[in-house]
Structure formats: C-alpha cells, structure tokens
Amino acid sequence: TKRFTGLGIKDFQVQEALQKLNLISKNPKEWQETDIHSFVKELRKNTKPIIIAANKADLCKDLDIIKKIDESFVVPCSAETELLLRKASKAGIINYSPGEEKFSLVEGKEILPQQKKALEVVEGVFSKIHSTGIQKILNNAVFDTLKFIVVYPVEDETKLTNKDGDVLPDAKLLPENSNAKDLAGLIHADIAKGFLHAIDCKTKQRIGADHKLKNGDVIKIVSTLSRG
Structure with missing residues (x-):
C-alpha cells in the first residue's frame, strides 16, 4: 500500500480491489500476469475514474x-x-x-x-x-463516477430557509457516505468546531455528527459557534 501513497490511493481502496478480485489471501509474489493486470485495472478504475466528453x-x-x-x-x-x-x-x-x-x-x-x-x-x-x-x-x-451527493443546509428547519428567508438557498456536494459533521465543515470550519447536533428537516429528527447523509437531505446544523 505504501507504494501507492504518492498517487493518493488509500489503504482501504487497495483492500477493496484485492477483495473484489479474490486476491486478498494470495501472496503477490505468486500473482500471474493476469492477476497484476486485473488488480491495476480495478485500482485505476476506482481511484482515478475517467469520463470523456466527446x-x-x-x-x-x-x-x-x-x-x-x-x-x-x-x-x-x-x-x-x-x-x-x-x-x-x-x-x-x-x-x-x-x-x-x-x-x-x-x-x-x-x-x-x-x-x-x-x-x-x-x-x-x-x-x-x-x-x-x-x-x-x-x-x-459528479453523481455516477465520483459518487457525490447533494445536501441542502438551512437555518430554519420549518420554513427550510436561511436567515434572509431564502428557501433552500444552498446546495452542497459531498462524497458518498459523508456525515453531518462533514457538512458542517463544508459550510464553515467554526461551525464544525462547535458542532452540537443536526436536524433532518424531512423527518424532524435530531441526528449526531456521525449520521450518514443521503442524496437530497435537508439539514440544519446546530453549533455553539457561528461563521467567523
């Protein structure tokens, strides 16, 4: 895995490729040429996705x-x-x-x-x-290749507005499996620093920092700190 760090490839991505190809328990020294080719192809596809505009x-x-x-x-x-x-x-x-x-x-x-x-x-x-x-x-x-989701942060969980009364004023793109605190950090570092909890505006339920967000979620962040 250390050999891939310079390419920005994480350990879990290497492990995922090995598991998918059933190479996780096989000694790399025993890999065939086809194993190497399949592994490199899978790793490239998952870590450096490509899409072409013709x-x-x-x-x-x-x-x-x-x-x-x-x-x-x-x-x-x-x-x-x-x-x-x-x-x-x-x-x-x-x-x-x-x-x-x-x-x-x-x-x-x-x-x-x-x-x-x-x-x-x-x-x-x-x-x-x-x-x-x-x-x-x-x-x-954005959505198919990079697997991002769209989340809408608001300040009023009832009217779904910001402090100026604009309805759904912002749309934030986050990687799949991002949590509520990730959204807070994207809004402002201070809001993430003072994070208390968040509110899922669709369900009206309080959610914690580790709550995984879904595409289309409307979220209010409650923090002890405001934007700097």
Whole structure:
C-alpha cells in the first residue's frame, strides 16, 4: 500500500480491489500476469475514474458510432450548441433548461433571421444526439463516477430557509457516505468546531455528527459557534 501513497490511493481502496478480485489471501509474489493486470485495472478504475466528453459529436457523419458509445464512459456532446442555447435563454429568446432535449420560443418575442437560423441548427443537433450532452456529462461525472451527493443546509428547519428567508438557498456536494459533521465543515470550519447536533428537516429528527447523509437531505446544523 505504501507504494501507492504518492498517487493518493488509500489503504482501504487497495483492500477493496484485492477483495473484489479474490486476491486478498494470495501472496503477490505468486500473482500471474493476469492477476497484476486485473488488480491495476480495478485500482485505476476506482481511484482515478475517467469520463470523456466527446465534443462536436453533432459533426459526426456516421451516427452508428454514437449509438455504439458506452455513455457511462463517453458522452456525445456539443459545447457550442449548449453555449448558444444558454445565451438565447439569457436574452429571453427561448425557454431552455440545461439537460433538456428541446427548447421553445418565448411567446411574442421577435427573433432576427440569423437567430432563427442558429436555432434551426440547434434542432439539427438535437435530431442527431438528442441533447447537447453537457448537463449529462456533468451529472455522470459528479453523481455516477465520483459518487457525490447533494445536501441542502438551512437555518430554519420549518420554513427550510436561511436567515434572509431564502428557501433552500444552498446546495452542497459531498462524497458518498459523508456525515453531518462533514457538512458542517463544508459550510464553515467554526461551525464544525462547535458542532452540537443536526436536524433532518424531512423527518424532524435530531441526528449526531456521525449520521450518514443521503442524496437530497435537508439539514440544519446546530453549533455553539457561528461563521467567523
């Protein structure tokens, strides 16, 4: 395990790979070439995950290639199309939310000929790869590959607001299996230092520092200290 520390690989990750491949009780000196290859492949996959954004996929002439792509590893994308859609949405020309497979014109909004032509190009992209792929690869990278969860910290457990009255004002990304105190530390080091307990706003139950958080949890942190 010491040989992997320079790569940021933890002992438990090495143990997990060994157990999965049934190599835990086998002396490394007795490993076959196939054992070494399988171990390195498993360790790399779990500790250095990779996902590829196949940008400009809309320019691909052979659409069968896109159909054959394993989208858990490679996601067809068109960043230029996503940028165009977001600019058009910000300008109030279209209704579009990142990740959607369609857009609609804002009713009563006059558009210029060049804008209409650009949106026709977008429709052509959607007909090929269904969406721009940008939101999909972000979701895949964060939630599927890196195994993060989203947790919503609030100050009022009843109204689900911060001190200014904003509903669900923040969304925090944490690694899977993070606990309530990890969330406190992400908000502010002082809040974690003075951590007393937390409240699961969905169940209204008090939870401790070691309570494992789930994706979509809404949590209030109770601390003796506030943000510095």
